[in-house]
Amino acid sequence: MAILSEFMKNDHRSCDAGFANMENAVADENWTNARKQFEKFASDLLHHFDMEEEVMFPAFEARSENAHCNPTPMMIMEHEQMRNLIKQMRNDIESKDKNHFFGLSETLMMAMQQHNMKEEQMMYPMIDDAMDNESKMLLDSMKDFPRKD
Numbered sequence: 001m002a003i004l005s006e007f008m009k010n011d012h013r014s015c016d017a018g019f020a021n022m023e024n025a026v027a028d029e030n031w032t033n034a035r036k037q038f039e040k041f042a043s044d045l046l047h048h049f050d051m052e053e054e055v056m057f058p059a060f061e062a063r064s065e066n067a068h069c070n071p072t073p074m075m076i077m078e079h080e081q082m083r084n085l086i087k088q089m090r091n092d093i094e095s096k097d098k099n100h101f102f103g104l105s106e107t108l109m110m111a112m113q114q115h116n117m118k119e120e121q122m123m124y125p126m127i128d129d130a131m132d133n134e135s136k137m138l139l140d141s142m143k144d145f146p147r148k149d
Helices: 003-027 031-063 072-095 098-143
Strands: none
Touching: 003 031, 003 098, 031 072, 031 098, 072 098
């Protein structure tokens, strides 16, 4: 049963839509809206990372029979790289540096696409398999996971 995969894939799509809204606002140089769209996107993406790092990955690691080939450290490292890009992009929004912002946003978009593909094709199916009967409970924990912002 792919209950966790579906939930997380849908969350990826929601973040992708927020990313597009943010880029459109910056392209229009509507800096008030750009700041609003950026903060919404950043909040959604960081919450997604937090759900994975604080709920999903620890549950998976506790149940995983293949500790020697655990992909979660790589996923967390990629999250950290994307967090750093978000911090830099926030500075560009504040300084209204459209050109630098789009250089960073292109890098972030490529990182997100590659990362999401790894999660959707490898990580999430592994977690669905490992969690099996506990998937619904884990999903409920992720849905209830509070935002940090």
